[in-house]
Amino acid sequence: MPEMPEVHALAVDLSQRLEGQVVERFDVTSISALKTFDPPLSAVAGLEVREVTHHGKFLDLDLESLHVVVHLAKAGWIRWYDVLPKPRTGRGAMAGRLALRDGSGLAITEAGATKRLAIWVVTDPLTVPGIATLGPDPLDPAFTEERFAEILHGAGRAQIKGVLRNQGLIAGIGNAYSDEILHAARMSPFKPASMAPDDVARLYTVMRELLADAVRRSEGLAASDLKSEKRSGMRVHGRTGEACPVCGDTIHQVRFADSSLQYCPTCQTGGKPLADRALSRLGITR
Known part of the structure; x- marks a missing residue:
């Protein structure tokens, strides 16, 4: 399971790749993964990626007025592609894919039969239940x-x-x-x-x-x-x-x-x- 150090590194890596890019479309191919319905997935099309951050183990893609929040759970991961492939099924199948206008993008995958990966599209990440109840970051200088x-x-x-x-x-x-x-x-x-x-x-x-x-x-x-x-x-x-x-x-x-x-x-x-x-x-x- 990715924990805070890996999610932090993912956020840094994805920020360098995504900041300033414009989203072409966002698809969630695993129905069980999507935890929200309003705003719809189509609402992220045309938005520019401002930054990628994290809240504990939650990855947060800031897309101007919206946020795509991902919890990778036990078997999830993010894969970057210079040319984003089409969705596929089977072991390690895509749970979601964020396509950019230049043809690149990222795939959100989850291996195995137990599906716990979760994706939210929200206007405020604090509305995600797990984020709202998070304790302090252990590396925050204020955590004495x-x-x-x-x-x-x-x-x-x-x-x-x-x-x-x-x-x-x-x-x-x-x-x-x-x-x-x-x-x-x-x-x-x-x-x-x-x-x-x-x-x-x-x-x-x-x-x-x-x-x-x-x-x-x-x-x-x-x-x-x-x-x-x-x-x-x-x-x-x-x-x-x-x-x-x-x-x-x-x-x-x-x-x-x-x-x-x-x-x-x-x-x-x-x-x-x-x-x-x-x-x-x-x-x-x-």
Whole structure:
């Protein structure tokens, strides 16, 4: 899933390609993806792209009086074409396509059978439900350690992994970067969010540094290179069974209904493996 660093880099890359361009037409080929009907898709034709920004994980194309907002969900992506191809069906099929007058444009794709990608055409991005309820950007200079401590204190006994991923509390952090942040902070994903001041300070510093580094590594890359760059920077996420690059222990995972987390027992849980929820339901322990 693209998270804040990748969506930020996408916005930078697309801004350089789109700003000042005039939209020829916008088609949404996946009915389930389109979440609005007024204004109609036809209303974007003839509008000039002012800029491309983001709100957490939401990509925002500012087209003068309208905004095309895209949430890429788990399997969505943006692909740029100097010559935009026609829509196609099948795996990795286009969910939408924005055609420019010069024949170039972008395709919004979503792989797999589960369709969660979402597209809105609105006059104000704050009317998009997910944007209206977003928490603060963790890299915003106004997001202080004190504000972070307030959020954690308010979450009480909730597990820190879930708090970091909660977009209503902190914007832009998903499954991958929450794993990486907690590993770098040497903290269990199941640790209660309300924690000692020293732990808050360590987690805050690691979170800001890790996300800022991911943004720096991603900026300037074309959209086609962002996925591989993200994976190359991961120390634990998606690396179950590999050696931890810090201590050499084997990276473990905990599976849930529709996701999983990865962690290092030595670095994060005092050497004790956490129960794998999927195996526990089958009466299997390890």
